[in-house]
Amino acid sequence: MGKIFNYDSKFFAGMTKVSDTIIINILFVICSIPIVTIGASITALYSVSMKITRDEDVYAAKEFIKQFKQNFKQSTIIWLILLVVGLFIGLDFYLCSLMSNNTMGMIFKFIFTVVSVVIAFILIYVFPLTARFENSIKNTLTNSIFMSIQHLPYTLVMSVLAFAPILSFILFSQYWGQIVFFNTCISFGFIAYMNSILLNKIFSKYIQE
16 A cells, blocks of 8 residues: 555656646646737646656646746747737638628638638647747747648647637537636646647657757
8 A cells, every 4th residue: 555655656656747737737727817828828838748748857837937937938929920810810701701602702711721720730739849949930830830741640639639628618518617617627738748648759750869
């Protein structure tokens, strides 16, 4: 019985990961409240989560705050760029919905759908890349597109996980209270943890030994 609660036991290591995941999840939610800081929050979330999945010793709260501050400027600029593009696409979709169901309208809808998918794929990689590698904003965005296509199966899996909280609100709106509670406590951290396992595999291919 004593071995279970030993600091070196698998049980203790697992419980530490769970508690760290809950901590960074709550910090992510709090730091994302101003909206404009969401990019920095995602970067910090994935920075800590990728270290946790690599079994690195890390003080979750301290490391989250450190990464939030360290990557704030670049992450915020990237987030605002993607937010503006997203709002523009949303407006275009709305305008297309007002058009008659003609060929031109269908073509525009198809184009904006493709662009939306590209933006979604970029979102999967851009902030973890910011957390893992030092690079310019332009190169980070470019690498996000490249990796999303190069590792498409992983990208699709991570996309489903990443957008699960949004889908849960749409599909199970009658349980919004429970969903909000679950998201606030652990879901974002859990998703980041699962995605970080795949991201570490992907990023390891681009790190020179």
